[in-house]
Amino acid sequence: MSMNKQISRFDLTERAIHWMSAISFVYAALTGLALWSHKLYWLASVFGGGPTVRGMHPWGGVLFAVSLGFMFRRWARVMQLDSDDKVWMKNSHLYAMHRDQELPETGRFNAGQKMMFWMQSAFAVLLFASGLVLWFPEIAPRSARLLAVLVHPLAAIGSIGGIILHIYMGTAVVPGALRAMTRGTVSQGWAASHHPKWFRELSKH
Numbered sequence: 001m002s003m004n005k006q007i008s009r010f011d012l013t014e015r016a017i018h019w020m021s022a023i024s025f026v027y028a029a030l031t032g033l034a035l036w037s038h039k040l041y042w043l044a045s046v047f048g049g050g051p052t053v054r055g056m057h058p059w060g061g062v063l064f065a066v067s068l069g070f071m072f073r074r075w076a077r078v079m080q081l082d083s084d085d086k087v088w089m090k091n092s093h094l095y096a097m098h099r100d101q102e103l104p105e106t107g108r109f110n111a112g113q114k115m116m117f118w119m120q121s122a123f124a125v126l127l128f129a130s131g132l133v134l135w136f137p138e139i140a141p142r143s144a145r146l147l148a149v150l151v152h153p154l155a156a157i158g159s160i161g162g163i164i165l166h167i168y169m170g171t172a173v174v175p176g177a178l179r180a181m182t183r184g185t186v187s188q189g190w191a192a193s194h195h196p197k198w199f200r201e202l203s204k205h
């Protein structure tokens with residue numbers, strides 16, 4: 001059997017949801033950074049100037065929250081951690097050392113990808129809740145405003161850090177992954193080496 005044949009990894013719906021999340025995230029992140037520090041205020045000029053950025057940043061956040069809602073509905077089930085994933089997590093240093101063969105075989109997503117999903121989902125909830133308070137401070141109690149001022153930038157730093165790692169993994173570290181999220185397909189060889197359990201299940205049908 002030739003392992004060059006292309007198979008589907010992400011359907012059109014999944015890719016549309018993913019790129020809507022990615023574009024709204026990058027927009028919200030860059031406009032948010034512009035509002036956060038005067039050292040990054042130059043970013044505002046890229047997005048139409050200070051007042052435009054202040055007005056549009058929350059809407060970028062809303063679009064991101066909606067996109068991630070769709071992503072959550074689509075993937076929450078496949079992202080459940082099983083017992084193999086827990087062993088994988090405990091030994092994830094082996095993944096970083098390219099010793100994947102010593103780890104339990106991965107299904108459609110490995111435990112690191114699953115953790116990325118859950119962490120970004122949690123950060124998104126924190127960002128959205130604290131963002132609403134910052135957007136409409138007059139209807140929030142003082143304690144909520146104090147908490148939001150702290151939570152919003154911390155959750156932003158966490159999610160931006162995670163996404164930098166995610167982009168690095170998806171583009172530079174794992175050749176073939178980006179194509180999965182653009183054209184939707186991977187080679188059988190890619191599937192068999194990165195997600196053997198998933199590939200075996202696909203081959204059964």
Ligand code: HEM
Pocket residue numbers: 009018021022023025026109112113114116117120163166167170171177178179180181
């Ligand atoms: C901004 C540029 C982004 C790039 C270049 C990118 C790239 C990718 C790629 C290549 C994959 C496929 C991985 C595979 O085949 O296994 C993927 C999957 C995924 N992406 Fe992104 N992504 C970006 C932004 C985001 C954002 C903002 C989120 C959510 C906050 C996100 C969430 C996910 C999730 C949950 C998956 C599936 C699991 C995983 O691979 O971690 N991505 N992404």
